[in-house]
Ligand code: ATP
């Protein structure tokens with residue numbers, strides 16, 4: 309898949325601004341997360357876009373924590389957001405907090421009131437909603453709309469000083485109750501909240517609403533291009549109205565389609581629910597679409613950046629196939645992952661004509677895709693080895709090119725072997741498989757002239773280590789989890805399968821936590837954060853092939 313692309317439509321708009329000399333060609337964007345959860349793959353899209361376009365035009369990007377909701381925000385989230393952005397490979401010019409602007413925003417509100425563009429309303433939130441009208445009918449003006457400027461200033465000061473209870477009063481912009489745009493029908497811009505804030509503590513008892521914080525913060529920072537998702541398109545007239553009335557820096561808002569992924573939920577509210585109800589093992593559970601989950605699973609920053617690049621920047625909502633993200637990580641890991649052999653479901657295989665006590669050491673490529681083969685590791689071979697139970701069949705169907713009585717296969721990096729017998733227990737389970745080997749068939753020096761169709765991975769039973777392997781599948785079994793119903797009904801009950809005792813080749817005992825591995829024929833793996841020298845745990849990042857595509861074909 310080619311990743312060569314022309315400029316996206318946002319880049320075209322910015323290029324035109326730069327060419328026309330707007331803001332003297334200066335470009336300053338911002339990434340404005342609300343610190344009420346961990347970043348997810350959708351945020352990665354916004355990060356790549358904001359930081360990417362700024363870089364393209366020699367500009368900069370601010371990180372701004374949009375922390376205007378005291379109840380839902382926490383410092384833990386701030387720290388995780390910073391770590392995730394850095395991990396993705398981006399660096400911000402400034403770290404700002406909307407809460408740093410609370411004084412300025414308060415002054416802005418006073419300025420609106422003084423010019424007759426804002427008023428204190430005593431109506432309840434239900435009454436305000438009722439007076440709002442509908443998209444086809446105009447709303448009604450509040451009985452408090454025509455208070456005097458002096459009264460409004462005095463009431464707003466009292467709101468600030470905690471003289472009213474929550475919900476008793478709000479500050480509204482005075483715009484147009486008949487506007488076809490519902491957001492222009494006297495939107496609430498400040499509300500009373502007697503809650504402690506993660507940064508300003510108990511200093512504030514009133515907090516600005518999103519619409520009265522976001523655009524103003526952009527102006528305070530002299531942001532030239534404020535890029536947000538499509539649902540804010542209808543807020544743009546208000547964004548522009550406030551900038552005009554306050555006569556502040558003319559930041560401009562641009563909208564693009566948010567990223568939606570099949571088989572995935574992305575709203576932070578839903579992700580928080582998954583964590584709280586313990587459907588997953590925390591925000592960084594390897595099945596979560598969070599950046600910390602993807603990282604723990606073994607996704608690389610490059611694969612995520614490439615994914616964001618491939619999907620491009622759209623003007624219309626669409627749903628991206630989750631398989632594309634998997635494709636991107638597979639493609640990246642194929643180039644970098646070290647090859648190792650691990651047997652998940654072991655059965656003993658004995659090479660009867662191989663001398664007792666003999667051990668041979670082979671050199672095996674770490675990565676055949678790398679120019680220098682990624683260097684070599686040593687693997688040992690002796691009389692007893694482990695192979696996958698599924699790689700042997702007593703009565704194989706026609707095209708079974710693996711092991712069966714009388715059939716030959718190659719053991720990767722070692723010899724061609726031929727099965728002559730096997731042993732079963734009382735329950736009919738195969739317990740041991742007996743083979744002979746072709747001494748002239750040793751890999752690299754094969755003079756046997758024998759061609760076999762199957763190559764199996766294996767592990768020397770006398771020189772291996774037991775590891776835990778976690779096989780993940782999609783967290784949801786439906787493309788659009790929940791639809792109109794409860795999304796937790798669509799959780800995939802088989803999204804995590806734990807193999808407690810997989811047999812791994814000895815080289816894996818030296819596994820590094822930062823290293824990505826390909827376990828031959830099984831997929832790409834990454835050490836879990838809870839892995840220790842005594843108990844190594846590997847998460848499967850992705851299978852080698854797209855197994856879901858096969859499932860879909862079967863259904864067709
Ligand atoms: P959520 O709905 O998941 O809670 P949000 O929009 O409330 O997300 P914010 O923290 O406010 O989350 O988002 C920070 C930035 O990331 C915003 O500019 C927002 O538009 C962008 N963003 C959030 N989700 C997506 C997405 N799925 N695709 C693209 N951009 C996104």
Ligand code: MG
Nearest residue numbers: 340341342374
């Ligand atoms: Mg938001």
